Amino acid sequence: MELFKKYPKLFQWIFLLIVFFALCFAIDVPETYKFIRGQAEFVKDPNQSTFVFLGKEVRYYAFDVFWRLPPLLGWLPIWINDSLFFLMNDWMPMEFWNEDTQEYKTRPLVLQITRNLTAFMTFLIELIREILLGGLETIVAFTSWDWIDANPWAELPGLPWTIVAAGSAILAYKLGGRGLAIFAGLAMTYISIFGQWKPSMQTLSFILVAAPLSFIFGLSLGIAAFKSKRVEKALYPILLVMQTMPQYAVLVPALVLFGVGDHAAVIITMIVAVPPMILLTLLGLRAVPPEVIEAGRMSGCNNWQLMFKVLIPTARRDILIGVNQVIMVCFSMAVISAFIGAKGLGFNLLLALNQLNIGLALEAGLCISLIAILLDKMSLAWANKQVDYFGNLNFFQRNKNSLFFGLIMIVGIALAYFGSIYFKEYNYLFEVPHNKGISTADFWNKGVDWIFDTFFVYIKAFNTWLIVEVLQPMRALYLRMPAIATIVLVVGAGYLIGGIRSALVVCGLTLFIALSPWWDRALVTTYMATFGVIVSCIIGFTVGTLCFQNKHSTKFMLNVCDIFQTFPSFVYLIPVMMLFGITDTSVLIAVIVYATIPATRYTIEGLRSVPSGLHDAATMSGVTKFQRLFKIEFPLAFPHMMLGLNQTIVFALFMVIIGAFIGTEDLGQYILKALSDKKGAGIGLTLGICVAFIGLIFDNLIRTWVDKRKKHLGID
Amino acid sequence: MSEPVIKCESVYKIFGENAETMLKEANGNVDAKTFQENGCIVGVNNASFEVSKGEMLVVMGLSGSGKSTLLRCISRLTDATGGKIFIEGQDLLNLNNKELIDLRRNKMGMVFQSFALLPHKTVVENIAFPLQIKGINTEESIKKAMNMVKLVGLDGRENYFPRELSGGQQQRVGIARSLAVEPDIWFLDEPFSALDPLIRKEMQDEFLRLQEKLQKTIMFITHDFDEALKLADRIAIMKDGIIEQLDTPANIVLNPATEYVRKFTEEVPREKVLLIEDVMDSTTTEDIGDLKVSKDEIIENVAEKILTQEKTVAVIDNNNNIVGSINPTKIINTVFGGRKNNN
């Protein structure tokens, strides 16, 4: 009784677990139950039951309600689909002027809007692409094909690679000094020499459209939300869901709305990249001290100046994190959107992975990562740039960069011209063709083969052990949970952590998944994510704590995290497929590597956030390093670390879904299937929402806990 | 007398949903308690005063007494709920946005307790900021800002970022920024409260030196009575949004209007506050010695001289005319015994 009074929470938790396990044991597995492989739900089967809702017939396998809830939401994907088609094809037909045929045509409004949007995006991408690679679309857009025929001189080639490489080095020098310039020059030269120029420039042109647009939209919406409570309230739930929505899932509905190609990819990328930008902008603007705003007002700022000269620069730290995120998402999407026909490195990467040509995949992955790091560093340098007012410069000094670029232009063009005379077949000084560069693919492939031949036994043994001894049982356990028991557990946890409000939110989210037709799949996704998260947290926590012991290693580790975070998520699949082939192990290892990044970063940042005063006080009172770590630093850093757990879960979920590419049997597999399904939009979207909700359940629980804990500890 | 630079007439500031209707219903009789029960917080309660050109008015009060709110009303960082405010005769509350911005760009400067510097700008950029906002080009504004850097003694540090400066240095930047547009009216909201005592004293002296040179019209806010006495031409003492007393330091010490004010004055060393003028006899006796003191001297500064005299000392004005006399015993009374006189 004493104990009970002392730790009431503990007993409540124990009680919850007892109820959970009691339910698990009390409810038997129905004899007819089996995990449904493939898309059996959509095949007619006499064992299936049906119901009709809103005119849609839903087929499903009926079980005891305690075991699995019936998919009462099964009509939702079908309904979403029909609505989308209705919107696109029948809703609000209007007369629109058609330039090509020179007459009015009737078209549904939404279709017209999406077509215009598409045309605009295509124009932007083509514009940049044709500067880099040559082409006529842009010129034609302003004139006509006839005009081009009449004026053949306008058929300008793209810029020779030498100019682009030197140009980016000069730009990098102007922004960030010598180190960055060397990196830029080398990266571009590498890309060219290794024959990745064309796909790289295609990807770059895609990024150069998607990233700035996402930045501008995110910033403006963030400002709007900052200025108006109503906008914020309207945006907030969407932002939350989008934060945890896997990127695959957005592809499918966008496919219906915008069709296939780079333009659709840009739009999807914006949909994914804008929400974090909005959130971070809002966060940053909120954190600006009121006195700074008043100082701005008293300096005579009008609203515009106040926003752009005071608020945004002061909130710069958070906004820069937003920019970093935008770039990260853009590169991730550059690969993923290859599924819907975006050209460039991503397409090559997917193709190579599909053919199990690890060498080629590695080359493409390296290029895309190089460009990602370069753009990230350049945007950062740009934001941190300082002006020197006191240097007394003459005209040449002030304009040396532009003058130098002009010179480079001339030299580059001259080189390309000589190259066209000197080289018979391919002008290497203009562009190294895709298959004519130096290739290391064979080397890597041989390496992979060698690793396979040499270590095959061990890898295979490890693989088998992991799958048979760990993964299979874990998965079976997850699937063995009766739905009602899971719901009781989750809702109970919500109640114990955050009271009735949290319990209701979590209950709603769980019910959505349980009532969708994909509860089993969701369990598998959760199992993979759980495994990944646990291992990642152990690794991240250990590595973070060890690195924190020393200033240099702390800095080094944070830098490593920065760089790794810039890699597009798909790149992580390359080395694991190299080692473990097409198995669940591959996916899980990719998940672990990917999710370890936030785990490590937040551990370090959490430990860092412990006030140094406390640190000194502890040292003075004579505690050992270990005591200090366990008695002071961990408890205080814990809330911040838990936010890291939050990120770790989101990262893990994303990677698990991407892992579907390798072939997992979870929600991701269905999302991938929906991509090639005519009626996939509704299914894809609903699946995406399911994944997002899994993330949100954990998000809600952890955040509520952290907030309480922080209040308890009196931190911020 | 010329027109006051700042003039407040029954200014109220009440925070809360239906502040305005409640103020109207109260009919000029605002009681903080009843307002609080209805969800309104009274920030400033019926403030009326004038500040004339070149004068320094120090607003003194404990934290939460409404000092900052009063200042924010006068700089129109918030709109007063009721009353009228005139800046050089212009009705402040009737200015439109553009006029208000013009007023701030040319007439007003403000210094903040937390410095409120822009973290992404260097010292010189911070100081040049109000000039650039005004539309002055970069070169010109940086040149002017450099003069300000020199004025506040930060030369050599113009390219530092605020985070690289100590608190005192940061506030020097804040002061320089507020002076960059050469404003006539200078608002300072607890500018030295965040500083260490030693630095604070140094900054106060420096501030007095600057004011001697610049002769601005100043509203200075502090919660430190000593600071108020040291700097002020006149002091306004606030409590719960109400100005309890507004007078010269000497009069506040000699004749506290309320019990609340008297408590502040109790511990104050009079000789540091009072002038000869405040304690002299305006009658002249026959028995006057050779020593003459100015009526504008602070007692502390001349006490020793007077106490060495046997006879009564003559008090003169600026034109060397004798306007009164002072007896050494009077000085002793003021310094040691005078404290209970006014009970």
Ligand SMILES: Nc1ncnc2c1ncn2[C@@H]1O[C@H](COP(=O)(O)OP(=O)(O)O)[C@@H](O)[C@H]1O
């Ligand atoms: N924006 C606001 N909303 C509500 N109450 C406020 C606001 N600003 C100030 N107050 C209240 O007005 C009173 C006076 O505050 P303030 O002028 O900042 O005091 P001081 O500067 O003298 O310390 C305080 O009780 C404070 O809580």
Ligand SMILES: [Mg+2]
């Ligand atoms: Mg204040």
